[in-house]
Amino acid sequence: MTAPTSPVVLLLSGGLDSTTLLAIAKGEGHDVYALSFRYGQRHSHEIDAARRAAEAWGVARHIVADIDLRMFGGSALTSALEVPKDRPIDTRSEEIPVTYVPARNTIFLSFALAWAEVLQARQIFIGVNALDYSGYPDCRPEYIAAYEQMANLATRAGVEDTGRITVRTPLMAMSKADIIRTGASLGVDYAATTSCYDPDANGAACGHCDSCQLRRAGFLQAGVPDPTRYAAA
């Protein structure tokens, strides 16, 4: 159904997951339009990582959108709250962590939807993951399904016969180790990706936040050498 070189919009944070996602989309032969956000996050060095990934994988275009989510407050990633360290990672937890940014994926997907409509792209790629989602409500498959339903009513696709929009989540059911194995087989340079919620001034990972712990365990489990640059203790 989908032409092999059809345009797709892909949300690219510059982290391990979205960089693997980019490799998968390119592997499918798409023209990738990558979208990143400067949203007031502490770890704005991830924008640099996104630019590196976009260049390395030859995207058709990369837009970095400025949206200041700090205006609403409410998250350790965008306000002065402390990022939790060295807490036990239970990926089955029902508790929403303090690092959750309210409605972040909904906002990101909505910008992607706007761009997709302008490009007449029919697919939006997002690197959400249900297994390692750390309790974020907007990383669950039922959320993505509801978003897709809404997206098809929100746009020309819902009125004109332009073909259904799909939200692609190839990482949804993968473990962190699966993601790393997949990316490694596609040639992802994980040294260039960043995952830490609280890196030091030079961009070195803290090694202790939820995201660092998941990433480190993933490399270990995948049997792939961990190229992450950790801050000296």
Added chain:
Amino acid sequence: MTAPTSPVVLLLSGGLDSTTLLAIAKGEGHDVYALSFRYGQRHSHEIDAARRAAEAWGVARHIVADIDLRMFGGSALTSALEVPKDRPIDTRSEEIPVTYVPARNTIFLSFALAWAEVLQARQIFIGVNALDYSGYPDCRPEYIAAYEQMANLATRAGVEDTGRITVRTPLMAMSKADIIRTGASLGVDYAATTSCYDPDANGAACGHCDSCQLRRAGFLQAGVPDPTRYAAA
């Protein structure tokens, strides 16, 4: 179920519809948190109208968010395309007009959802209208229902027992004349509102775009004097 002074988030453009919406929400006794957007629209004088309305109706807080939708192109409201003038208004039309901004309401509602989650607000007010929607897909009741469904899966409401989020659309089934009659009865000062897609440098309405035509016909039909300041022909 809802406490009379519960916080609500309300999308306020400064136009006739959203100012009436604000009067309705205040009439219900809510603490209104009003949200406006500077999104690269030609008619940025509507931000001034939004500020006047927010002040006149005593909102709890008014945020004007900067999001530059021009980066994606694709609409006469945000790019260099010509705004259509003096075309016959057929509100039953299935054709999407050139003034449609891709995914605009989806983006606006997503910011409202983020703020609602931080405020623990359970209601979001948006002034969409199915009768006068001029063919915009994101003004239809089935779109709003799908958005609400998605919103409840996107947020803490979907995981924790915090109460369902509702998207309130009291104008949905009203004609423009109904809206004007309702607002007039609540004391809305329509001279302070703006609707024109292509006003002159002094903010005077063109009188000929779709929005001006609908507004003018609405006052006529409502039997309410039209206080709109039109540009000299």
